[in-house]
Amino acid sequence: MQNPLNIAIVGSGLVGSLLAIYLKKAGHSVHVYDRSPDIRKIQFSGRSINLAMSHRGWNALDRVGVGDAVRAISIPMDKRAIHLTDKLNFQPYGKEGESIYSISRGTLNRKMIDLAEEAGTEFFFEKKIWDVTLADATLHIGETERGEWEAVKYDVVFGADGAFSRIRHRMQRQSMFDYSQEFLQTGYKELNIPANPDGTHRLDKNSFHIWPRGDYMLIALPNLDGSFTCTLFMPFEGENSFASLTDRKKVEDFFEKHLPDTVDVIPNLAEDFFKNPTSTLVTMKCYPWTYDDKVALIGDACHAIVPFYGQGMNAGFEDITVLNDFMEQYGNDWERIFKEYEKSRKPNADAIAELSYRNFMEMSSKTADEKFLLQKKIEKRFSDKYPEKWLPLYSRVTFSLDPYSQALDVGDFQNQIMEEVLKMDNIETKWDSPEIDEKILELLNRKRK
Amino acid sequence: MQNPLNIAIVGSGLVGSLLAIYLKKAGHSVHVYDRSPDIRKIQFSGRSINLAMSHRGWNALDRVGVGDAVRAISIPMDKRAIHLTDKLNFQPYGKEGESIYSISRGTLNRKMIDLAEEAGTEFFFEKKIWDVTLADATLHIGETERGEWEAVKYDVVFGADGAFSRIRHRMQRQSMFDYSQEFLQTGYKELNIPANPDGTHRLDKNSFHIWPRGDYMLIALPNLDGSFTCTLFMPFEGENSFASLTDRKKVEDFFEKHLPDTVDVIPNLAEDFFKNPTSTLVTMKCYPWTYDDKVALIGDACHAIVPFYGQGMNAGFEDITVLNDFMEQYGNDWERIFKEYEKSRKPNADAIAELSYRNFMEMSSKTADEKFLLQKKIEKRFSDKYPEKWLPLYSRVTFSLDPYSQALDVGDFQNQIMEEVLKMDNIETKWDSPEIDEKILELLNRKRK
Structure with a gap:
């Protein structure tokens, strides 16, 4: 058992919320900060890719007893449904009984925050962290970057604040901090397949649907309400690109020609296409991930990857189980815990970044x-x-x-x-x-x- | 001829000063800002590696007629003098008559600022730029990062503010900005070989002296006053490392054993070793380098490299000649000038980064x-x-x-x-x-x- 500490987590996303549950179970006092409003009280953004929970994610959830609560809001997918222009192929993901699980990011995030609150975590929404003093784990909080800030000191601070982490931003200004961010020339846009009038799914519910087309592809993952969240991955520039689809007619013609079996199931194609933003995809790597026994990065904040292996959340959740193992092993020696954690996770974060990058080719070209x-x-x-x-x-x-x-x-x-x-x-x-x-x-x- | 613009250059280093001369000759009004005091009025820092001017650098200087002024403060080196523990080898750098030229960074920087002032540039020292508004080339200047700032608008802003550029820092927060910084596990420390009492050099004056020792090495470049500026490159950690040389005796024993012919010529070894800082070596890459027709990065601000090919300054100076060629070609179309400049220079910046990285191996191991x-x-x-x-x-x-x-x-x-x-x-x-x-x-x- 560890001595109870006052711990702050910056970021109330999936990793921040689950980490809070782990730290509460270890006996600590936990505050979670987020610059955004409480996601439970707002509409979601139209820029989401559905999550695919797999073994590493379930392991992390089950180890603190919240797996079943999440299973209840997920849909198993045991195969790829590969939509070629003239036929439909199926490819099982694993052995009999092995599936990945589709979950809407918003739904899961709301559930995780509920679970973390039940475990005793205190959440502070719409609190913007602009800076951190690494040497004494002090957060600097304020309305605007150039306005008044309040300083709040903790024993330990975790940066679970995603690919554009402010906590990492401070660490980045230290000497000897290795860092890279690389954007793909491919972006993505959310589209939607609504449910049938009777609430059933318009495509096979237990499949990960994919329309592989070489330099671009469409995917669709099922939701509980009978709808599918679709994501179109496509180059920003060039022949088949977001830049080339400039009006309703071009979008509709394009889908009719290249993705004919989607025409009947995506009724609001052009509306969604022009309403929803085109988002970027980045691979971010850095090192070190920790500062003394005071500050640690976790999840996307230290290893943001492209989504083509469906492992972003799973990798972040695995960070937590690995960290927890070292907490159990090294007790109150947080410097040791942090050192072993970053040393153990870094090669694995680099490996899943590489695998995810390669998998765009596999999904968009090779499955055809x-x-x-x-x-x-x-x-x-x-x-x-x-x-x-x-x-x-x-x-x-x-x-x-x-x-x-x-x-x-x-x-x-x-x-x-x-x-x-x-x-x-x-x-x-x-x-x-x-x-x-x-x-x-x-x-x-x-x-x- | 271009329409005259109000141009700001951030950074009064070698590249900033030479760029100012080029822009003045093109008819523009040029302000140069630097957060540091005027280098002409202060002592230098004890963390310098002497520069080796070569063909690209001379070309850039000669094209605005300042080459001879710089030749007067440089010393030709036509060969490597390779100090093995038991013998001294010489290796010519090029053909008969080809040399690289040793110049002290401080001496050259002072001269370049003088030359830029003579050309009509206005310098503002101890003015700290904390931010830039990219869309309208406005600099934000103030005493401290969190204090009051003054906004000064220009037509064009150049970031010539080095590897830790604030101008780039703002561009980095744009989407689709690729960026990496990677530190070597090897650092460096300045040492000094003073002149003989009669002002002559203690080692061959027209050689680049190198003591190759595998994972570490010492180099020495001549100065006009008879001294040599030495640089010890060595891992931070491990057997032969900065971390292992913890006291006078260890430093002196180390040099006696591994660098025996330096003992007589570096009299203040231990003093300098502990007085001078141990500095880091970083490779920094990024893209894009420009923003519309408003802001451009140049020199180390967009491509900081390790010093082992002696090309850092030469590459920065070549940026200027390439930019100038496009200024002559495209007149007032600054967006075009900037686009062609970054497109043309980026592959060359990546190539010299790679060559410089590889050359540590060549210098420290292969020359032996x-x-x-x-x-x-x-x-x-x-x-x-x-x-x-x-x-x-x-x-x-x-x-x-x-x-x-x-x-x-x-x-x-x-x-x-x-x-x-x-x-x-x-x-x-x-x-x-x-x-x-x-x-x-x-x-x-x-x-x-």
Whole structure:
């Protein structure tokens, strides 16, 4: 058990709220600050991508007993539904019974804040943190950046304030702070598939729907109310781009031509397209994540990634479980807790950033490619037969707690093997034959260092 | 000729001062701001690395007629003097008559400010710029970050305010701004070799002196007054590190053991070692560099690099000549000037960052390696014989105006060839034979795409 401290968390998002629950259970007093109004009292923004909760996320929730409350507001998706212009393919995500879970960000965030309040956390909304004194964990709070500020001192401050963190902003001005932010030339826009009049879903409810089109793609994730939240990922500039879709007619023609089966299910296409903002996608990396025993960054504040592996929230939640393990191990030695936490998490944050970046290619191009689907089938078949010899990359990331950095390494190794397998003569016809099993077993033995 | 504008330059360093001269010659009104006192009125800081002016730098100075004024305060260095523990090797930098030029940063900066004032620039020292309004090129000036600010509007603002630029800081808060800063785990410390009592130099005056020792190294560059400015580059942590040299005795023992021929020429070793700060080395990249036709970054403010190629100032000066070319080409279309400038310079800034990073290895390890010195001799011999077929990488960076990005590409290509040449049997004895010429010619033909 740790000595009880006064702890401030900046940011009432998913990671901030769950961290609050963990810190309360460890016996601390916890204040959570957010510059925005209480999300439970406002409409959401029209710039959301639905979340896909997977194993790491559930693990973090279950360890403090809030998993079931979240399961109640989620919808399992056990497969990709791949919408080509002329047909619909299905691709299972994992083994029988393995699913990722669609949750609306707003719904989940409201629930998490409720749960954190029930655990005894105090929330302060519309309180803007402009600066932090790192040496003594003092927050500087005020209405405007150039106005009067109030100083409030804590024992420990967590920056859970997202990709554009103010807490990190202060750390960034320290010497020896490594930092990078890189924007994709692809942006995204939220669209909507409403429910049928009877409240049922217009597309298969238990699928992650994807329209892969090479340099752009549309996805749709189910909501509890029968609707789907859609996200169009598309380059800002160029032939098929946000810049090229300048009026109603162009948008409608584009969807009719390239995404024909969406026309009947997205009734407010043009309205939503021009009403909802076009948002940017950024990868942000930094190091260190902590300052002495006083200040630590967590979640997007220290590792913002692009959303193509559905792991942003899961990675942030895993930060919390790893931190909690070190809290249990090192008691009151917060400097040690923080050092071990950042050292342990940094390579995994870098690995999931890389995997997420690569996955845009997989989702937008490869899911439309026969060879790639064949590779997935071979992997699945071999993995079902030899589960101890082959856990597919997607499953290791999504349905295991293996470190992301290990997933990246093993995934690269498996890809080398599959490249050789796919080069075999007549692989299309013999992909499920014992010869292929033999070949993979041989390559596994030969290549393993 | 351009319409005369009111232009502000933030930063009175080398790039800011030279840019002022160029802008004055183009007919503009130029104000230069600096948060520090006038460098002409203060002592310098003890954290300087002497500059090595090379072809790109001279080109920029000569084009506005100030080259000779700077030549008068510089010392040519036509070779590396490589101090091994048991012997001294010399390695020429280029062809007969090619030198780089040692200049003290303080001396040059004072001269450049004098020259800019003579050209009609107005300087404002001890004026702190805290923010800039990008949309209308307005500077916000005040005593402290949280105090009262005065707003001063210009037509165009240049940020020449170095690696920790406040102007860039504002641009960084725009969406779609890519940014990275990465610190080396190696730092540096200034030391000093004073002149002989008669004012002469204690080491060969026309050499760049280097003590290569693997993970650390010492360099010494000559000054006009007979002294040398030395810089010790060394890891912060580990066996041979700043962290390990904790007292006088350890410092003196270390130098005696590893840098024996410096003991007689650095009399104030321990004093200087503990008096002078240990400084950090950072590579900073960002993009874009400009905002509309209003604000542009230049020099270290948009591409800070590590000092191991001696190109930081030269690259900043080349920014100015490239900008000036576009000013002459596009007249009053500043948006076009800025767009072409950033597009043209960015790949070259990235290339010299990469070359500079790699050159730490070359300087600290390879200059002590026989194989590497042999490679340099072979390259030099071949280049002398076939100058149109082979310009060594160092010469292309240092003694030409070829774009840095081209130098990087050609250098990698040449390195592949030299790897094969060095693998030849008995290369040590036949390195200057016609067989080697033939081999290189053949490889050049075979590999060239």
